[in-house]
Amino acid sequence: MSSKILWALVGGFLVGVFVRSFVPLGLSVSAFALILSATSLLLAFLDRSRAKSLIVLSVTFVALAGGIARMHVATLTGDSVLTERLDNKITLEGYVTAEPDVRDTGVRVSLHVERLILASTTATSLSTSTIPVDAGVLALVPPHADISYGDNVRAVGTLRLPESFDTGLGRQFRYPEYLAKDGIAYQLAFAQIEKTDGNRGNILKAAAIRIKHAYLEGEALVLPEPEAGLAGGITVGDKRSIGKELTADFQRVSLVHMVVLSGYNITVVINAISYMLTSLPRVFQFGGSGFVVLFFILMSGGAASAVRAGAMALIAVVARATGRSYLAGRILGVVAFLMVLWNPYELAFDPSFQLSTLATLGLISFTPMFAERLSWFTERFGVREIAASTLATQLAVLPLLLYQNGQLSLVALPANILALLPVPFAMLASFIAAIGGMLLGSYAVPLAFPAYILLAYIIGIAKFFAALPFAAVSVSAFSAWWLVPAYAALWCIKRYCGTNPQVNS
Numbered sequence: 001m002s003s004k005i006l007w008a009l010v011g012g013f014l015v016g017v018f019v020r021s022f023v024p025l026g027l028s029v030s031a032f033a034l035i036l037s038a039t040s041l042l043l044a045f046l047d048r049s050r051a052k053s054l055i056v057l058s059v060t061f062v063a064l065a066g067g068i069a070r071m072h073v074a075t076l077t078g079d080s081v082l083t084e085r086l087d088n089k090i091t092l093e094g095y096v097t098a099e100p101d102v103r104d105t106g107v108r109v110s111l112h113v114e115r116l117i118l119a120s121t122t123a124t125s126l127s128t129s130t131i132p133v134d135a136g137v138l139a140l141v142p143p144h145a146d147i148s149y150g151d152n153v154r155a156v157g158t159l160r161l162p163e164s165f166d167t168g169l170g171r172q173f174r175y176p177e178y179l180a181k182d183g184i185a186y187q188l189a190f191a192q193i194e195k196t197d198g199n200r201g202n203i204l205k206a207a208a209i210r211i212k213h214a215y216l217e218g219e220a221l222v223l224p225e226p227e228a229g230l231a232g233g234i235t236v237g238d239k240r241s242i243g244k245e246l247t248a249d250f251q252r253v254s255l256v257h258m259v260v261l262s263g264y265n266i267t268v269v270i271n272a273i274s275y276m277l278t279s280l281p282r283v284f285q286f287g288g289s290g291f292v293v294l295f296f297i298l299m300s301g302g303a304a305s306a307v308r309a310g311a312m313a314l315i316a317v318v319a320r321a322t323g324r325s326y327l328a329g330r331i332l333g334v335v336a337f338l339m340v341l342w343n344p345y346e347l348a349f350d351p352s353f354q355l356s357t358l359a360t361l362g363l364i365s366f367t368p369m370f371a372e373r374l375s376w377f378t379e380r381f382g383v384r385e386i387a388a389s390t391l392a393t394q395l396a397v398l399p400l401l402l403y404q405n406g407q408l409s410l411v412a413l414p415a416n417i418l419a420l421l422p423v424p425f426a427m428l429a430s431f432i433a434a435i436g437g438m439l440l441g442s443y444a445v446p447l448a449f450p451a452y453i454l455l456a457y458i459i460g461i462a463k464f465f466a467a468l469p470f471a472a473v474s475v476s477a478f479s480a481w482w483l484v485p486a487y488a489a490l491w492c493i494k495r496y497c498g499t500n501p502q503v504n505s
Contacts, residue, residue, distance in 0.1 A: 003330065004056045010333040012060040014347060016067020017340055021177075021348035027072060030065040037061035071344045078185045079135040081116060082159060091117035091156045092137065092188065093130075095200045099149045099209050109139040109147055109193060110182060111155065136184035138162070139191040147193055149209055150201020157191030170477035171406065174349060181345035208298035212236050218437030219430065222448035227455040231430035233259035234423065237296065237306060246459065249466035251405075254394060254412035255419055257359075258458070311335045328364045332357065351404060355397050362396025363389055365494045383417060390416040399486035406475040411465040419461045426454035 016033075019025065037058045044054035082090075094113035101108040116131040139155045147153065162176040162184075179185075199206075216238055219228045226246050232238030242250075242259060250256040273292050277285040297310040336357055340346060346353040370388035377384040394412050402408060409415075429451035436444030465471055 004052075005059055006330060007333065008056045008059040009063045010337045012063030013067040013070075013337060014340060016064040016069075017071045017344045017347050018067075020068045020071035021344070025068050025072070027069060030069045030072075033061045033065035033068070037065070067344075070341065074344045076136075076180045076183070076185045079133045081131055081133050082113075082135055082186060085116075086159055086161060089156065089158050091119070091154065092133075093117060093152075093154050093196070094137070096147060096149055096151045096153060097136070098182070100145070100147050102143075104143075106143050107141050107145045107147070109141055109145070109153075109155075109191075110184060111137045111139055111153065111188075112183070113137050113155075117154070135186060136179075136182065137186045137188050138179060138184050139188040139193055141191045141193045145193060147195065148199075148201075148206075150199040150206055152196045152198040152200065153193050154196055155188055155191050155193040157188035160187045160189050161185075162187050167405065171404070177345065177349040181343055181350050205298045208295055212238070214438055215434050218434040218439075218444075221437040221442050222433050222445050223430075223437075223452060223455070226459060227452055230259060230455050230459060231426075231433070231451060235427050235430050235434070246462070249462045251407065252409060252466040252472045253415040253462055254409040255415055255458075255462050258419065258423070307339060311338075329361070332360055332364065354400060358396045358400060359393040362392040362394075366392035366395055369494075369497055383421070386417050386420050387413065390420070395490065399483050399490075402475050403478065403480060403483055406477065407472050408475060409472045411468060411471045415461060415465040419458050422454045422457060426451065426458060429454055 016030075040054045040058035040061060044051040044058065047054070092111070092113040093115040094111045096109055097112050098110040100110075113133055113135055116133050118129045118131065119127070137155075137159075139157060141147070141155075162179050164172050164174050164176065167173045176185075215236060216228075216232050219231050223231055226242040229238070229242035233242070247256070247259070250259060273285075273289050277288050293310045297306050339353065367385075367388045370391045371384060374384050374387055377387050379385070390413055394409075398408070429448075433444070433448035433451040436447040440447075
């Protein structure tokens with residue numbers, strides 16, 4: 001009964017948020033759902049034989065009402081003062097809310113703007129006035145802008161609304177809604193930005209970002225590109241580009257998850273920390289693991305995939321510390337519920353959240369099923385586990401990936417098996433190389449040689465499989481409604497061929 005109540009709460013809330021994301025339902029619909037909930041409770045009181053089912057139905061209606069109301073409240077409406085000045089060159093003041101996204105063509109700076117600066121001239125003088133505003137703005141500034149997280153800034157540029165764009169094969173990416181998840185309603189194009197006095201960033205997040213930058217500088221001193229970029233991706237979730245061509249190769253062979261901070265990377269780090277602290281009391285072991293997870297989340301800038309993976313990892317750490325067991329599927333549901341409760345835009349408009357959640361669900365649901373059927377794979381070096389987990393995650397995300405980008409990799413399994421085997425060693429070697437670079441500069445190049453060999457091997461695997469004929473095939477755009485029968489079919493596979501694994505800590 002308790003599990004049914006949990007899934008009624010999680011499922012009803014997520015459905016409410018999802019439907020409200022696309023259909024402009026008002027709070028009156030939430031009120032109607034609450035009436036249906038009360039009716040179900042009344043029927044449960046009158047008909048005890050069906051009381052349990054009716055109570056679950058009542059909870060579902062309450063959660064549905066909550067989901068609709070949460071998305072309704074979170075919907076961005078913009079700022080009327082700024083909306084009146086669209087397509088005009090304006091001056092704004094505010095502060096940087098996230099680590100600037102540095103790209104080859106420029107820097108994308110997320111701002112919370114608080115003032116619109118108006119200039120007026122008279123025959124004898126130039127005067128300025130300010131109008132209070134409250135909005136999120138993405139400033140598109142030239143490369144090498146000297147701006148950091150938390151800086152108070154003044155930005156000048158042309159104010160625009162974000163627009164959806166074509167991603168190829170007839171697919172549209174809903175960019176306005178994607179930015180809305182970060183509270184951004186406007187873009188400032190062709191912007192020039194300068195720092196003013198003060199910094200309002202979170203102290204812990206700012207410290208984590210500074211440490212990450214020092215770490216990446218250490219790597220850059222001892223490793224060439226693209227190996228340095230890959231090392232930053234697998235160890236600290238650095239978003240800098242490893243190059244468009246190499247990124248395309250990683251995507252073509254379904255290895256792009258390696259260049260971001262994923263649950264696999266965090267798990268490797270936690271296991272390493274636990275091993276190094278085995279001689280200390282349990283409180284220090286689990287405290288160290290928990291601190292590292294939180295630190296990684298901060299360094300990632302709070303990316304949905306890192307938060308989800310970190311939250312799951314933290315719960316696992318607590319389970320180990322208390323000697324309890326937990327059901328991974330329920331934990332994933334609770335984490336997804338809490339993340340969507342915090343930011344409802346993530347559910348329908350954040351591909352990172354969608355793919356990482358589905359990948360984790362695939363690991364939980366299908367890995368045991370594949371592991372049983374891959375008994376002819378050796379267990380040495382974790383080959384069978386990697387093969388089973390790769391198949392599980394690929395199966396779970398396949399329908400959504402085909403809907404989003406239309407690319408189906410035919411070499412994902414061998415590429416992942418060969419590339420993932422050295423990842424823990426590559427992460428350790430990359431960490432040693434970065435620390436050496438931070439302490440010794442370019443004199444630490446010999447220390448980086450093992451990291452270079454392992455990283456070059458991973459890159460070589462990606463390039464080799466991507467170059468094969470028919471390594472991937474493209475699928476034309478199709479309606480999102482096809483995802484319903486696709487995932488219904490996967491649920492049937494799980495229902496009749498899989499197991500219900502319990503994760504013991």
